Amino acid sequence: MSESALLTDLYELTMLQAYHDEGMNDSAVFELFVRALPPQRRFLMLAGIEQVLDYLENLRFTTAELDWLRATGRFRPAFLDALRDFRFTGEVHAMREGTVFFGDEPVLRIEAPIGEAQFVESRLINLVNYCSLVATKAARCVLAAPRSLLVDFGLRRAHAGEAGLLAARASFLAGFAGSATVLAGQRFGVPVFGTMAHSYIEAHELETDAFEQFSLSQPGNVTLLIDTYDTEAAAAKVVALAPSLQARGVNLVSVRLDSGDLADHARRVRAILDAGGLANVRIFASGNLDEYRIAALLAAGAPIDGFGVGTQLTTSADAPALDSAYKLQVYAGRARRKRSEGKATWPGAKQVWRSVDVEGRLTRDLVALADEPAPVGAWVPLLRPVMHAGKRLVPPEPLTALRTHAATELARLPAALRELDPGVGSDIYPVSISDGLQALALQLDRSTH
Amino acid sequence: MSESALLTDLYELTMLQAYHDEGMNDSAVFELFVRALPPQRRFLMLAGIEQVLDYLENLRFTTAELDWLRATGRFRPAFLDALRDFRFTGEVHAMREGTVFFGDEPVLRIEAPIGEAQFVESRLINLVNYCSLVATKAARCVLAAPRSLLVDFGLRRAHAGEAGLLAARASFLAGFAGSATVLAGQRFGVPVFGTMAHSYIEAHELETDAFEQFSLSQPGNVTLLIDTYDTEAAAAKVVALAPSLQARGVNLVSVRLDSGDLADHARRVRAILDAGGLANVRIFASGNLDEYRIAALLAAGAPIDGFGVGTQLTTSADAPALDSAYKLQVYAGRARRKRSEGKATWPGAKQVWRSVDVEGRLTRDLVALADEPAPVGAWVPLLRPVMHAGKRLVPPEPLTALRTHAATELARLPAALRELDPGVGSDIYPVSISDGLQALALQLDRSTH
Numbered sequence: 001m002s003e004s005a006l007l008t009d010l011y012e013l014t015m016l017q018a019y020h021d022e023g024m025n026d027s028a029v030f031e032l033f034v035r036a037l038p039p040q041r042r043f044l045m046l047a048g049i050e051q052v053l054d055y056l057e058n059l060r061f062t063t064a065e066l067d068w069l070r071a072t073g074r075f076r077p078a079f080l081d082a083l084r085d086f087r088f089t090g091e092v093h094a095m096r097e098g099t100v101f102f103g104d105e106p107v108l109r110i111e112a113p114i115g116e117a118q119f120v121e122s123r124l125i126n127l128v129n130y131c132s133l134v135a136t137k138a139a140r141c142v143l144a145a146p147r148s149l150l151v152d153f154g155l156r157r158a159h160a161g162e163a164g165l166l167a168a169r170a171s172f173l174a175g176f177a178g179s180a181t182v183l184a185g186q187r188f189g190v191p192v193f194g195t196m197a198h199s200y201i202e203a204h205e206l207e208t209d210a211f212e213q214f215s216l217s218q219p220g221n222v223t224l225l226i227d228t229y230d231t232e233a234a235a236a237k238v239v240a241l242a243p244s245l246q247a248r249g250v251n252l253v254s255v256r257l258d259s260g261d262l263a264d265h266a267r268r269v270r271a272i273l274d275a276g277g278l279a280n281v282r283i284f285a286s287g288n289l290d291e292y293r294i295a296a297l298l299a300a301g302a303p304i305d306g307f308g309v310g311t312q313l314t315t316s317a318d319a320p321a322l323d324s325a326y327k328l329q330v331y332a333g334r335a336r337r338k339r340s341e342g343k344a345t346w347p348g349a350k351q352v353w354r355s356v357d358v359e360g361r362l363t364r365d366l367v368a369l370a371d372e373p374a375p376v377g378a379w380v381p382l383l384r385p386v387m388h389a390g391k392r393l394v395p396p397e398p399l400t401a402l403r404t405h406a407a408t409e410l411a412r413l414p415a416a417l418r419e420l421d422p423g424v425g426s427d428i429y430p431v432s433i434s435d436g437l438q439a440l441a442l443q444l445d446r447s448t449h
Numbered sequence: 450m451s452e453s454a455l456l457t458d459l460y461e462l463t464m465l466q467a468y469h470d471e472g473m474n475d476s477a478v479f480e481l482f483v484r485a486l487p488p489q490r491r492f493l494m495l496a497g498i499e500q501v502l503d504y505l506e507n508l509r510f511t512t513a514e515l516d517w518l519r520a521t522g523r524f525r526p527a528f529l530d531a532l533r534d535f536r537f538t539g540e541v542h543a544m545r546e547g548t549v550f551f552g553d554e555p556v557l558r559i560e561a562p563i564g565e566a567q568f569v570e571s572r573l574i575n576l577v578n579y580c581s582l583v584a585t586k587a588a589r590c591v592l593a594a595p596r597s598l599l600v601d602f603g604l605r606r607a608h609a610g611e612a613g614l615l616a617a618r619a620s621f622l623a624g625f626a627g628s629a630t631v632l633a634g635q636r637f638g639v640p641v642f643g644t645m646a647h648s649y650i651e652a653h654e655l656e657t658d659a660f661e662q663f664s665l666s667q668p669g670n671v672t673l674l675i676d677t678y679d680t681e682a683a684a685a686k687v688v689a690l691a692p693s694l695q696a697r698g699v700n701l702v703s704v705r706l707d708s709g710d711l712a713d714h715a716r717r718v719r720a721i722l723d724a725g726g727l728a729n730v731r732i733f734a735s736g737n738l739d740e741y742r743i744a745a746l747l748a749a750g751a752p753i754d755g756f757g758v759g760t761q762l763t764t765s766a767d768a769p770a771l772d773s774a775y776k777l778q779v780y781a782g783r784a785r786r787k788r789s790e791g792k793a794t795w796p797g798a799k800q801v802w803r804s805v806d807v808e809g810r811l812t813r814d815l816v817a818l819a820d821e822p823a824p825v826g827a828w829v830p831l832l833r834p835v836m837h838a839g840k841r842l843v844p845p846e847p848l849t850a851l852r853t854h855a856a857t858e859l860a861r862l863p864a865a866l867r868e869l870d871p872g873v874g875s876d877i878y879p880v881s882i883s884d885g886l887q888a889l890a891l892q893l894d895r896s897t898h
Contacts, residue, residue, distance in 0.1 A: 004635075007630070007631075009602075010641045010643025011646060015645055018645075114652055127610075129605065131609075156458070157771075158575060158579075159579045159764070162612070165456065165609075180460065181456070183456045186455050197460060197464060200567075203477065203563055203777060205898070214464075217471075218523065228898075258792075259789035317770060320608075320766050324605075327648065328648035336648075337651070340647065340676045340677060340678075340707065449654070
């Protein structure tokens, strides 16, 4: 599904045909950026670049797809013949996944013959927008609970299958311990976690039998769900069962709470487990959690060691979309600028520079033209070449390396950006536009079309 | 991707292994339902059932998947051997796609050996939850603009690729005219629509050249985007260009507005087009639209003939998740009930009955046990058998037939449910629980576990 070249908007194909007809094949620069942060976010974390590079490297039309396009009657034979050899042959610059970014900062810059650079728009936004939404939401959970075990439980409420899969990757990258989604283990090496469902308990006549049988079936790493009927009564059953389980080699790791007042239940269950000699059994909680509820539980001193975060993570429910765009900045060597009301863009091929203080904390960013000289001082360029002539320059980075980078990024966030409360990122973190870029924009505004 | 048996939660596999170890293979009934409507919704519209049936018919583990599971070390050889022949062999009842439904009403009922019925949980919720979210959001847009051309523009901001694809199907089913997503045309026969991007205009030195070249490239059905620089100036260029285009066989269908005050621009552009002899050229608008903004534009008398609805549709942004659940209701012939605080379920295999008035309008629903006698009066059962022994009972219905059904459902909505404003569905529309079901729940609450 995700690999089909037809997973695009019709206008990408009709524009491609028009460019083909017109013989317009000069090089274009497009950039992908987010216009402004949602008010619920103080920073964004980039993810999805590996998926973008996979897409670009493998983009082609199959015979079946070309046949279907022909049958629609919308396209001329000469164009369809040309589509048979259509490949992405361009250059790509990107920020590294896990990097923190802000409004108006290009995270991806594509340079290719205009038809190619245009065509990939829909899928590139589709991937980067969603993966970055989830990485950002996950990063906020990590900031709320830096010492807790955080696990993605959100496949079922993610918006269809690919979202569930990519959310597992993005949240692990951002600092989660892993995901319940098995396919993310196979595809990306994300550590996979799981417990049991209420139905398993209910299918047994006695709750304690369910606990025992489940434990014996996977003795290496057992988490028991204890809220199906009466949470504290179930905790007492776990205590009663534990010696016989341990004698049979069961490693009872944790119990899971999924309903009711989680802080209150956690305290009562902790006391029951501790009194029963199970001080080493941890408490794991789930049930419509997000960074706000996790922070509140921890602030209230709830003895909870880990959290399963589901719907709120994989739908980024309080900010389910970014104002992401992919815009033409240069064509045939000349900078271009969209001037639509409220949607004007900064023209030209750009670089994003970041300045950090002596302790490594982010202090400010500068968006400049790519061919402007480097700003004076300790600035680091964030856009790096990652693809040449349609091929990756280096193999994909291990996900664990990107995860380490994301952790470093979070550690370098200034205090104001670490707050969970709504705040407009651009008000909190300074992103400047270079003199060269401002001059170019003014110059283009004086032109007529 | 969507077809992988590993697109599931780990606990589905660990529970399956436990059931295998225990020899628990009796028949179970699970039901999929939404606990309560989001406050932003007065009804829900069902979609995704065809995808569910596809999944159930084709579910199997590949050798590569089994090898990977073996390599994790979590599963025993005898279980993995059994997984090789794992198939879904059960019975399925479902409401018809396009049907309006409410909280606590099962939309899907699965009866199969417990391992099979349990295993499919994650993907079934994943599909029905998202497709129904989008069908519902689209239905609300249709209620807001029943005579407008509505097109799904939301692939790029959908949560990854499968969401974009399924959103196109669900919104067409609910009454949209079609989608910009090409793959939805190929896979589902959804009519595909498209215009042009700002970048296409910007790549040409003169806006009027872009209009001309684009029109000549696809003369059959042209929509020109006119807000790149100055909307009214562009409308005048369209007027100036029209005679020469028409002389060359171009069918100029519409112009598209994508920024600024859409109502104001639409009025000015309408006047320019009318004065220029282009009264038959329609105005199409896009730009962060949803049912509320569309209703406001039409209420203000904006002369807009069609709307592209993107992000708000494919993310269902004001209600990005449903409180959907898939729960065990019967095992080995005995009804089961989850009693977790705030999450208790109605036990037993159920049927949903609907009563309509003499004009065909929905009046009330009744949730009853499947084996209770039909209620007295003009009640219609909504759950119908669709799969037997793991095979569809009838071929998939044409999407256009489901779309007609959805339109009938919307026409039958009582006035209170047609309102767009937030309102709790269960307060507005009466859904009763049968005496038999209430008695069963009470009886189970007296049992101990």
